[in-house]
Amino acid sequence: xxxxxxxxxxxxxxxxxxxxxxxxxxxxxxxxxxxxxxxxxxxxxxxxxxxxxxxxxxxxxxxxxxxxxxxxxxxxxxxxxxxxxxxxxxxxxxxxxxxxxxxxxxxxxxxxxxxxxxxxxxxxxxxxxxxxxxxxxxxxxxxxxxxxxxxxxxxxxxxxxxxxxxxxxxxxxxxxxxxxxxxxxxxxxxxxxxxxxxxxxxxxxxxxxxxxxxxxxxxxxxxxxxxxxxxxxxxxxxxxxxxxxxxxxxxxxxxxxxxxxxxxxxxxxxxxxxxxxxxxxxxxxxxxxxxxxxxxxxxxxxxxxxxxxxxxxxxxx
Amino acid sequence: xxxxxxxxxxxxxxxxxxxxxxxxxxxxxxxxxxxxxxxxxxxxxxxxxxxxxxxxxxxxxxxxxxxxxxxxxxxxxxxxxxxxxxxxxxxxxxxxxxxxxxxxxxxxxxxxxxxxxxxxxxxxxxxxxxxxxxxxxxxxxxxxxxxxxxxxxxxxxxxxxxxxxxxxxxxxxxxxxxxxxxxxxxxxxxxxxxxxxxxxxxxxxxxxxxxxxxxxxxxxxxxxxxxxxxxxxxxxxxxxxxxxxxxxxxxxxxxxxxxxxxxxxxxxxxxxxxxxxxxxxxxxxxxxxxxxxxxxxxxxxxxxxxxxxxxxxxxxxxxxxxxxxxxxxxxxxxxxxxxxxxxxxxxxxxxxxxxxxxxxxxxxxxxxxxxxxxxxxxxxxxxxxxxxxxxxxxxxxxxxxxxxxxxxxxxxxxxxxxxxxxxxxxxxxxxxxxxxxxxxxxxxxxxxxxxxxxxxxxxxxxx
Numbered sequence: 103x104x105x106x107x108x109x110x111x112x113x114x115x116x117x118x119x120x121x122x123x124x125x126x127x128x129x130x131x132x133x134x135x136x137x138x139x140x141x142x143x144x145x146x147x148x149x150x151x152x153x154x155x156x157x158x159x160x161x162x163x164x165x166x167x168x169x170x171x172x173x174x175x176x177x178x179x180x181x182x183x184x185x186x187x188x189x190x191x192x193x194x195x196x197x198x199x200x201x202x203x204x205x206x207x208x209x210x211x212x213x214x215x216x217x218x219x220x221x222x223x224x225x226x227x228x229x230x231x232x233x234x235x236x237x238x239x240x241x242x243x244x245x246x247x248x249x250x251x252x253x254x255x256x257x258x259x260x261x262x263x264x265x266x267x268x269x270x271x272x273x274x275x276x277x278x279x280x281x282x283x284x285x286x287x288x289x290x291x292x293x294x295x296x297x298x299x300x301x302x303x304x305x306x307x308x309x310x311x312x313x314x315x316x317x318x319x320x321x322x323x324x325x326x327x328x329x330x331x332x333x334x335x336x337x338x339x340x341x342x343x344x345x346x347x348x349x350x351x352x353x354x355x356x357x358x359x360x361x362x363x364x365x366x367x368x369x370x371x372x373x374x375x376x377x378x379x380x381x382x383x384x385x386x387x388x389x390x391x392x393x394x395x396x397x398x399x400x401x402x403x404x405x406x407x408x409x410x411x412x413x414x415x416x417x418x419x
Numbered sequence: 420x421x422x423x424x425x426x427x428x429x430x431x432x433x434x435x436x437x438x439x440x441x442x443x444x445x446x447x448x449x450x451x452x453x454x455x456x457x458x459x460x461x462x463x464x465x466x467x468x469x470x471x472x473x474x475x476x477x478x479x480x481x482x483x484x485x486x487x488x489x490x491x492x493x494x495x496x497x498x499x500x501x502x503x504x505x506x507x508x509x510x511x512x513x514x515x516x517x518x519x520x521x522x523x524x525x526x527x528x529x530x531x532x533x534x535x536x537x538x539x540x541x542x543x544x545x546x547x548x549x550x551x552x553x554x555x556x557x558x559x560x561x562x563x564x565x566x567x568x569x570x571x572x573x574x575x576x577x578x579x580x581x582x583x584x585x586x587x588x589x590x591x592x593x594x595x596x597x598x599x600x601x602x603x604x605x606x607x608x609x610x611x612x613x614x615x616x617x618x619x620x621x622x623x624x625x626x627x628x629x630x631x632x633x634x635x636x637x638x639x640x641x642x643x644x645x646x647x648x649x650x651x652x653x654x655x656x657x658x659x660x661x662x663x664x665x666x667x668x669x670x671x672x673x674x675x676x677x678x679x680x681x682x683x684x685x686x687x688x689x690x691x692x693x694x695x696x697x698x699x700x701x702x703x704x705x706x707x708x709x710x711x712x713x714x715x716x717x718x719x720x721x722x723x724x725x726x727x728x729x730x731x732x733x734x735x736x737x738x739x740x741x742x743x744x745x746x747x748x749x750x751x752x753x754x755x756x757x758x759x760x761x762x763x764x765x766x767x768x769x770x771x772x773x774x775x776x777x778x779x780x781x782x783x784x785x786x787x788x789x790x791x792x793x794x795x796x797x798x799x800x801x802x803x804x805x806x807x808x809x810x811x812x813x814x815x816x817x818x819x820x821x822x823x824x825x826x827x828x829x830x831x832x833x834x835x836x837x838x839x840x841x842x843x844x845x846x847x848x849x850x851x852x853x854x855x856x857x858x859x860x861x862x863x864x865x866x867x868x869x870x871x872x873x874x875x876x877x878x879x880x881x882x
Contacts, residue, residue: 164882272699361642364701364857380512382846
């Protein structure tokens with residue numbers, strides 16, 4: 103019997119061909135994905151993970167800058183944990199990380215204000231608000247050093263002029279003031295980054311959602327909770343994660359302002375790491391501090407990362 | 420990376436510059452004849468890299484440095500590529516990183532006590548000094564040789580001279596305002612120079628009470644100044660043996676000694692008990708204090724002689740009429756050691772060269788160093804940045820109204836100490852000490868902080 107195209111044998115061939123083509127396309131797609139991922143993977147491997155693993159290895163050694171390393175086991179960790187500056191540095195790091203919160207408050211307030219229809223000259227205001235972020239942090243630090251100078255600074259002058267204080271405050275000579283001052287200066291320097299992201303997120307919210315909320319009689323606060331917050335939550339979590347990580351790694355500005363002192367009061371972990379690595383040439387201790395910095399960073403970031411994952415699941419991302 | 424130093428300069432620029440320096444009594448080997456004349460020593464075709472650090476101190480020294488480079492190029496035909504650096508570059512990672520990465524100068528100047536981290540890269544100068552230098556220059560710096568050995572006493576090759584001291588930064592003379600003395604009704608001539616720490620406190624208190632200067636002096640807590648200005652001289656006045664950071668054979672810290680305890684306690688007392696230093700003391704620096712001094716807000720401040728350039732630049736009239744004067748550092752009351760000074764010279768170094776042109780480059784570097792050691796160049800730098808290392812030039816520097824040379828020479832005295840040149844001296848003198856110093860100034864026990872500091876130094880030495 104002659105085979106017709108309806109026979110099962112002939113009918114199955116195009117299906118097999120199609121499946122084969124689909125598989126082939128899938129394999130090609132996968133290869134393409136691998137090709138695209140390769141540079142990033144190699145970059146991460148050679149410039150992040152291998153140095154990180156080498157850092158762990160170095161933290162187990164006495165590793166002078168120009169000398170032979172020698173095995174110390176957990177000696178560096180023991181020394182660091184028992185050093186009298188350990189808790190001082192952890193405390194300074196935690197306080198300094200609060201600058202992220204202050205940045206968020208400033209950025210959210212400014213972005214919400216600029217979203218309001220009645221605010222004039224928005225492009226100009228946006229530009230003004232970005233000035234601090236457009237300048238190098240060291241320049242901002244220098245400006246603040248001048249502003250806060252007890253003899254010449256404007257801040258001291260006006261605080262005395264308005265009767266808020268009787269005597270100049272020596273911001274960086276006092277333990278408590280020094281810690282909070284570097285934190286607030288960091289907040290002032292970096293808040294525009296958050297502001298930019300939050301503002302762009304706010305601007306993407308459809309006006310119809312607010313109109314609908316108004317139809318249902320929602321007041322300002324209720325509109326914020328039911329419309330604004332759900333729409334910007336993801337962006338906020340992203341910027342908090344980014345800024346928190348950036349802040350914890352910041353060295354230049356806090357070091358410029360207070361030099362890690364008085365004592366070790368403003369020696370956040372990143373400054374301590376810098377001091378060991380580049381001032382003392384002790385890379386073993388520097389990487390030991392670095393490992394603690396990694397742990398602190400992970401602990402502080404974890405809740406926000408979890409929240410962000412939840413948020414992604416909620417929005418189907 | 421290296422910034423090319425331009426040799427092009429017009430006669431007009433030259434005359435403008437040289438007359439500005441001449442107004443300050445500063446002249447260099449860059450004479451019009453040289454600048455616009457023919458080469459006299461042939462190093463043409465040779466190119467050397469020079470890392471300058473002394474120029475960071477003030478504009479005048481920078482200008483003199485440029486002139487000396489120009490003069491050398493004109494005389495020899497050698498091309499000199501200059502990179503301008505700051506002290507932080509050698510204290511921090513820049514020099515170490517560059518040297519290990521193969522980016523090195525042919526010749527450089529820097530503070531000698533920080534250079535031994537780079538010792539393996541340096542070329543000894545003994546042969547050049549002994550066989551290729553005029554006797555007057557060699558004899559002039561001969562007094563530095565035993566001091567250099569003291570500085571490098573922990574190295575097996577301590578008798579090798581890797582560096583040649585060019586100018587002497589002594590720690591630390593003080594600046595005094597004659598007008599504040601007058602306002603307080605103090606007879607300046609009867610009370611200058613200050614005799615000892617009791618006299619110092621007495622004068623400061625009188626000025627504070629009668630001249631209305633709230634904080635007439637300053638003690639410094641900032642990392643680079645706590646163990647680098649007046650404190651160490653006071654400790655040395657109590658005991659020469661215990662005054663350096665490390666003991667004689669570099670096996671332990673000296674900070675547990677009574678001299679250190681007494682010296683640090685007095686330093687803290689100036690601030691906490693006598694309240695003669697500003698509340699910023701835990702974070703203050705001598706540069707800030709000099710700034711306040713210039714503004715008339717301080718009366719007696721210890722500082723590097725290097726600050727003279729700043730004074731000449733900002734208040735030349737007060738320097739010229741003797742309102743502002745330098746005085747020699749004074750001992751602690753009861754300190755009878757006969758010395759109250761450490762010196763940290765700025766020295767020249769030749770970096771060991773590789774390859775076929777190594778010898779000629781090293782020779783060119785030596786010729787360049789010799790240019791700096793010409794009497795007129797040493798004196799010119801000295802007038803704004805510290806005594807020249809050539810002792811035979813000292814007398815001719817005396818007689819300025821601010822008495823900088825007299826104060827400097829008296830501070831150095833006959834038996835100055837030399838800071839230890841241990842490869843980790845930056846750590847011992849600054850990184851490890853300053854946090855403890857700042858805590859002392861904030862009220863922590865001097866004895867406990869010194870004990871903790873000494874433990875850290877000992878651990879570092881043992882590690």
